Amino acid sequence: MPPIIEISGLRKTYSRAFRQPHNALDGLDLEVAAGQVHGFLGPNGSGKTTTLRALLGLIRVDGGTMRIFGEEVPQRLPDVVARIGAVVESPQFFKHFSGRLTLQLLAESAGVSKTRVEEVLEQVGLRDAAKASVKGYSLGMRQRLAVAQALLKQPQLLILDEPANGLDPAGIHHMRELLQWLAHSQGVTVVVSSHLLSEVQQLCDSMTIVSRGRRIVDGSVADIIAGHGDSSLTVRFPDAASLPEAAEALTAASGSLDAAKAAVTASVDRDRLVVRGAPEASWVTKTLADAGIYLSELRTETKNLESVFLELTGTAPVPGQTVQIGESAVVPAAPAEVAVGDVTIEVESEGAER
């Protein structure tokens, strides 16, 4: 089955007042397979919202191709838009209307039955708050209403920018179950952008990580985590005085492993030994026991998406430094120049799209 979303070489440059133009998208590629929950991840300013807005025809791009359901967009968007539900910009609602009335009006204008309104209210957990006016809704309740609105037309593709925004832990859990049910039981393809890495790890089947307007990795969440990052073993001893001796024993023993297994490192970190590259945990316990050293605890540190994300995007915190946002590639093109007497003024359009 062809991908539901196919993006190739997408480019978008924003002009900025008194600054160099900025490549928000620098040849971005993205593919999303059918019936999956696909996570779209990247540091702040890496181009996620720009991509989703471009896909939905909300902004023009400067290059590249995009297809949804095999149809080129934005040219053929009118042919596929009825099959897409999306929450990308902060949705605005009439604050004096109730949640139910809001959805009923939207359903009417889209030719959707009123019974569908009750279904989506139930699905997003707003049934009991449906009578209340939207002005009293919390951020999380508005987010649920926005998702309900996107679900009204029973879309085959659901695109959500930060769906967990404003949701409490129970709300996040509920949203996760809803999105997984839609994808796995109803065959809906769900694309979510998110910063909540542990949530993405639990929610998504596959993901694309972007940085500086480019894809840096994509694939199944499990494969990406397994294929990157560094797993390690943490070892503790009844007496911390054993640590240097244990490190030495493991390093020395690694020399007798065959070449492919020889990259064992053991470093002392406060009251524990961190062992990397050991063929297996039992090799550590045996090697230490052979050296007459007995451990009190051995734990496998599992890789998680956060460490993989920080490594791949190069945004791991450096002690004493604050990561700066918007360090993506700058367009080298020179701005227009206007000569006024002896002074040359650089002219750039005000924050406009290019």
Ligand SMILES: Nc1ncnc2c1ncn2[C@@H]1O[C@H](COP(=O)(O)OP(=O)(O)OP(=O)(O)O)[C@@H](O)[C@H]1O
């Ligand atoms: N209208 C605009 N004018 C100028 N620059 C823009 C505009 N919209 C976005 N940008 C810039 O484009 C880059 C990508 O922004 P975008 O909102 O797509 O990132 P993002 O990955 O969604 O970020 P976040 O995770 O913070 O939501 C950023 O550097 C942003 O400052």
